[in-house]
Amino acid sequence: MRVIKGWKGLMARDRGAAIALGNFDGVHRGHQQVIALAAKAAHEIGAPLGVISFDPHPRQIFAPNAPAFRLMRPGQQARALEALGVDLFYVLPFDQEMASLTDRDFAQQVLHEGLGVRHVAVGFDISFGKGRTGSPATMKDYGQEFGFGVSVAAAVADDSGEKYSSTAVRDALRDGQPEAAAAILGRPFAIEGVVQRGRQLGRELGFPTANVQVDDYVQPRFGVYATRTRLPDGREVPGVANIGVNPTVGEVAPVLEVWLFDFDEDIYDQTIETDLITFLRPEQKFSSLEVMVDQIRRDAAQARQILIPDF
Secondary structure (H helix, E strand, O other): OEEEEOOOOOOHHHOOOEEEEOOOOOOOHHHHHHHHHHHHHHHHHOOOEEEEEEEOOHHHHHOOOOOOOEOOOHHHHHHHHHHOOOOEEEEEEOOHHHHHOOHHHHHHHHHHHHOOOOEEEEEOOOOEOHHHOEOHHHHHHHHHHHOOEEEEEOOOEOOOOOEOOHHHHHHHHHOOOHHHHHHHHOOOOEEEEEOEOOOOHHHHHOOOOEEEEOOOEOOOOOEEEEEEEEOOOOOEEEEEEEEEOOOOOOOOOOEEEEEEOOOOOOOOOOEEEEEEEEEEEEOOOOOOHHHHHHHHHHHHHHHHHHHOOOO
16 A cells, blocks of 8 residues: 555556545544445446545644544554555645635545546545535535546444444543444554653562553543553554553553563563553552552453453
8 A cells, every 4th residue: 555645746656546535533334334435436447446534634723622532543544444455545734725625626626636536435424625515415516527436425333323433432432432432443442652661660560561652542531441462573462551640659641551461571662552452440549559559460360351261
């Protein structure tokens, strides 16, 4: 998969795709339906499969003071798209120029003239262009005008009729329901980041942790989780993690502190990715370090039973 930043002056090999249009934060099952429609068109017309996304996310521009909301970092998103067979990943800058384009300007200047798209797949609820005036219906009109096909994905819902959406994923995570988030995503929600050096208190107490800043991720419910962590070499290691501000030993910025079971290697400054599997309990402030250590060991035993049933 080639990652293409921008939409102007592209080489011929980077134009002429059947593309899926959206933000695709999370690449959840609803997003996958849109991409599948683009893939179907790509196969039928003999075009590469492309996906368009925006950086930064428009929400960061229009609501800069809103709480952190991202479900993925760019590398995670790229890997998820590549796994779906995407050939071209267009990362378009959401800058003042992009924000000022009308829906027709976007269709003409970006899709038609810039990317030379041959087909566009969109979700049933998409809006685009200045003032969010563009819709699936207007995209079909622009497709007829500029000569590209358009397909519209219907809503995708669970057995209860709840529509799959990035908002539903965020709500599930904030409620401490990672299993519900995973059902929408089609895989566990994962936090990726560089392992940083902390106070190393966990190591002194007998459970060394790998610490990763939560940063601009949506903040899951603070507390303890059973986890699986992927290392740079591809190994997956079960563990138990706390997400929060660590009120017992002095509050910090929200951080993921994961204790990898039966693991004793130096992974400082390496990038790891940790899946949240099951929420075990809320974060709490303990009366002493001894009480905290006892609880953490009980948490670890519970996580082992969930992740390694035969342990």
